[in-house]
Amino acid sequence: LSSKAGPKHPPLFPGPKALPLVGNVLPSSKRLWLTMAAYSEQFGPIYSLRILGSSMLVLNSASEARDLIEGKSSLYAPRPPPKMVELAGMDRGVLFESNPVRMRKSRKLLHMVLQPRELRLFDPTLVEKNNRFLHNLLHSPHKFLEHIRKLPAGVTLALSHGYEVQEEDDPYVAMADVTVQNFAKASDPAAFLVHWLPILAKLPTFLPGMQFKRLALSWRQQYTALAERGHEHVESNIASGTARPSLTSLALASELKDERDIIMFTATQVYTGEQLYCTATLSSFFLMMMKHPDVQRRAQQEIDQVIGDERLPVYGDRPQLPYIESLLKELLRCCPPIPAVTRAPAQDDVHKGYYIPKGTVVVVNFWAMLHDKTRYDEPDQFRPDRWLSRDADVNTDPFEVIFGFGRRTCPGRHLAESLLFTAIATTLAAFDIAVPRDEQGNLVEPTGEYSDGGIIWPLPFKCDIRARSERAKELILNSVVQA
Numbered sequence: 001l002s003s004k005a006g007p008k009h010p011p012l013f014p015g016p017k018a019l020p021l022v023g024n025v026l027p028s029s030k031r032l033w034l035t036m037a038a039y040s041e042q043f044g045p046i047y048s049l050r051i052l053g054s055s056m057l058v059l060n061s062a063s064e065a066r067d068l069i070e071g072k073s074s075l076y077a078p079r080p081p082p083k084m085v086e087l088a089g090m091d092r093g094v095l096f097e098s099n100p101v102r103m104r105k106s107r108k109l110l111h112m113v114l115q116p117r118e119l120r121l122f123d124p125t126l127v128e129k130n131n132r133f134l135h136n137l138l139h140s141p142h143k144f145l146e147h148i149r150k151l152p153a154g155v156t157l158a159l160s161h162g163y164e165v166q167e168e169d170d171p172y173v174a175m176a177d178v179t180v181q182n183f184a185k186a187s188d189p190a191a192f193l194v195h196w197l198p199i200l201a202k203l204p205t206f207l208p209g210m211q212f213k214r215l216a217l218s219w220r221q222q223y224t225a226l227a228e229r230g231h232e233h234v235e236s237n238i239a240s241g242t243a244r245p246s247l248t249s250l251a252l253a254s255e256l257k258d259e260r261d262i263i264m265f266t267a268t269q270v271y272t273g274e275q276l277y278c279t280a281t282l283s284s285f286f287l288m289m290m291k292h293p294d295v296q297r298r299a300q301q302e303i304d305q306v307i308g309d310e311r312l313p314v315y316g317d318r319p320q321l322p323y324i325e326s327l328l329k330e331l332l333r334c335c336p337p338i339p340a341v342t343r344a345p346a347q348d349d350v351h352k353g354y355y356i357p358k359g360t361v362v363v364v365n366f367w368a369m370l371h372d373k374t375r376y377d378e379p380d381q382f383r384p385d386r387w388l389s390r391d392a393d394v395n396t397d398p399f400e401v402i403f404g405f406g407r408r409t410c411p412g413r414h415l416a417e418s419l420l421f422t423a424i425a426t427t428l429a430a431f432d433i434a435v436p437r438d439e440q441g442n443l444v445e446p447t448g449e450y451s452d453g454g455i456i457w458p459l460p461f462k463c464d465i466r467a468r469s470e471r472a473k474e475l476i477l478n479s480v481v482q483a
């Protein structure tokens, strides 16, 4: 690759022209995944960017991501933490683990509860939390966003710590939610300059503009306290013989029992990182059902025909409910809760004749992949029936894209699919979701706006949610009594 006369290495992938020092000036620092998607029109599905000091490689196509990240999975396993996440110590845990030995141990812990067979242990919890969710919707439909949040919270805390969430004002959930919000802010690339200019972190705290360092310190303390409290809860339950099976209790009984930090922070990230993805997806579901009553009716017809009104749907009905399946696929395609993730090669690499230096931030742009005009007809339209009439391949099927590529794909995929499918099918079986009216009887259309950052969800909106029939109410009330 090198010769005395020529360059030391092949060129970087082409990309937009960069200015000296600042690099590429993007039109906006908001919703970077959209800007990055738009550049593909000119530079193709894989191109380079330089922003301030950071070299980036953008992957806007699932097949390109598969070639690079699955093809060289150990080289592209590292996930660089956003600088603010690192300063706040929230890179402790599996999500940003860079040491291959510790990463393998963390993933082993996750597999103890998240592999399809192991997950069956938590089926009753999932059903019980889902029934409670339906009951809450029936009882206080105007608080639907709160109920949506509680569903994945209850399931993931049972799974990570065997913790039974209290219905109202749970102190541990309150503490965890603070960290969830901190994490969402810390991972928003537009929120902190230090993300792009890491050198700022080295300046003394007393200088103007250094508030982010004090913020990072308090976030670090909150994250550590949360992880320790969860871990101690399980240790004390084990000591008193009352521990329920969970990632933490199983880990403490395994050969990894002495890896306190790995167990503690991996279990915490099951909640903090992942609670948001399911919450965001369920919020989008309610929004989409309001905006697309035709889709809602068709999904309800399918449930009525296949399940009837003797019972509510269960996860095992999934193969018999192809329209609900298509609806979930389209939801993840149209409203991906996580627009992009990053990776960084552990060593210099040459790919398709181009040079990718060690540490380049590789942006895996899911949003671009799932809105690619060359792969989806009218990609901005929410149309579940597109999945009834076509066979999805691995590069277009949202389930095969949105959970990532290579060695670090989402270990929570099976849980996410069963939680989301069950919640969506049962909600549609029991409720009508409509645009609400104000006191004068005018329709209050939702703005449909989304948040910005590393995880995206619809900004708060109102919704009119009513039980479809007396029979639906009865089924919900019975399901909670039986539990």
Ligand code: HEM
Pocket: 079, 094, 095, 096, 107, 110, 156, 269, 270, 273, 274, 277, 278, 281, 337, 338, 341, 402, 403, 404, 405, 406, 407, 408, 409, 410, 411, 412, 413, 415, 416
């Ligand atoms: C709609 C729901 C979800 C989506 C869209 C989602 C998506 C993702 C994505 C894209 C990644 C990064 C993959 C990559 O770098 O290639 C990831 C990682 C991860 N997910 Fe999920 N996820 C969801 C739900 C869950 C759930 C329910 C859990 C656990 C209970 C979970 C646990 C994790 C963990 C621990 C990682 C880090 C893995 C690692 O870095 O090795 N996820 N997820």
